[in-house]
Amino acid sequence: MATAEPLARTETDVAPGRGRRRWSRPRLRSEGPRTNRRSLPARVWKERSAYVFLLPGVLIFSVFTLAALIFAVYLTFHRWSIIEPDKPFVGLQNYRDMMHDKQFTGSVLNTIYFSGASVPISMAIGLLLALLVNLPLRFRGVFRTAFYLPVVTPFVVSAILWKWLYNGDYGLFNYYLLKAHIIDGPLLWLSDKNLAMPAVILMSVWAGTGFSMVVYLAGLQAIPEELYESARLDGAGALQRLRYITIPMLRPTTLFLVVMGVISSLQVFTQIFVMTSGGPVNRTTTMVYYMYLWAFKYFDMGYASTLAFALFFMLLVFTAFQLRFARQGFEA
Structure with a gap:
């Protein structure tokens, strides 16, 4: 759009009686957007x-x-x-071999078993602990630190510690179970095909619950206190406030923990490597540990890379499914 500039005065006397005012013709200019011609x-x-x-x-x-x-x-x-x-x-x-590899199928099932058990249990216990340490208790800072301490403990150290606890000869678990007359003989926690994976899951829950607690605690402290006050005035009890206020308001926090927990659990390796080495009879062989075997025991990097991309696509599918499910829940 072209606009006219203000009329420009020429050299004249503007005072009365000293001359005549003369005005030049208006000049047109364009006010379009400036273009950056810099290379x-x-x-x-x-x-x-x-x-x-x-x-x-x-x-x-x-x-x-x-x-x-x-x-x-x-x-x-x-x-x-x-x-x-x-x-x-x-x-x-390599891809055709992977599709017909029964051990790979078993490692996928073991990984899903581990994820399906460890993630919900860690989140549930983490929520319970977060609710407890959010109360106005004495020394709650000490309790928060104690519950979070396993998270900052190196995973190898935690796995070695729990391996000692599970020892069939001098482990503390067998000692106290025998003292309480709950079992008749020592259990081979990490050598029994029915107990090995639950034992690893228990250790992983202990190590990961503190992270869920801290994240849930942050979510709890972000909930406006006015909502709880209004619910109390309406006669809502503690369980009703938990069901209708706390849990719905923690939905984004829960989504974050589910996504992070599934991604982490599908890549479980350290506790398997230290505690069971994939045994007994491959009952604790997970995808990452199976990938490790092909890379550093059988020295076939091509097939190990193929397994890695299979894990990547599994993570991609799980994450996309979770995000889509959560988005539908938010819209509902």
Whole structure:
């Protein structure tokens, strides 16, 4: 849109009696948006300090993440043994072998079993502990620290500690169960095919409950106190306030814990490696541990990379399903 500039005065006397006012003709100008005609190299050079600060992170990501990911995709199409010079191209053979691998199917079922048990139990106990330490108790800071301490304890240390507790000869679990006459003989917790996975799940729940407690505690403290006051005035009891206020208001927190818990549990490895080594008879072999066996015991990096991408797509599907389910719940 063209607009006229104010009329420009020429050299005249504006005082009365000293001359005549003369006005020049208005000049038209365009007020369209200014276009940045600076070239891309010039703009990059102008912001060079920002790119210098970003460069180390970009290089690290490119070398250790992006390049590694591309190379892993390349490995899936080869029989890539780290101890043999010949690394033939096999196409989709690794994927076909994976689809017919019964041990891989068993590792998937074991992983789902572990996730389906450990995640809900950790969240439920974490919510209970968060409700308790949110009360105006004495020394509640001490209790919060004690409940969160297993989270910051190195996982290897925790796994070794629990392996001692599960020991069939001098473990504390068998000792107290025998003293209480609950069992007649010592249990082989990590050697029994029916007890090994529940024993690992119990250890994982102990190690992960503190994280759920802290996240739920943050969610509880974000709930407005006015809602509870209004519910008390309406005669709502503690269970009714928990059902109709606390749990609905904690729905985003619960979604976060479910997604993070499933992602973490599908990648379980440390406690399996330290406590059971996948036994007995592969009853505790999870996907990541099975991947480790093919990479560092059988030295077939091609098949191990194929298993890694299978785990990636499983994580992707689970996360997308959870987010979609949660979105439908929010909309409802």
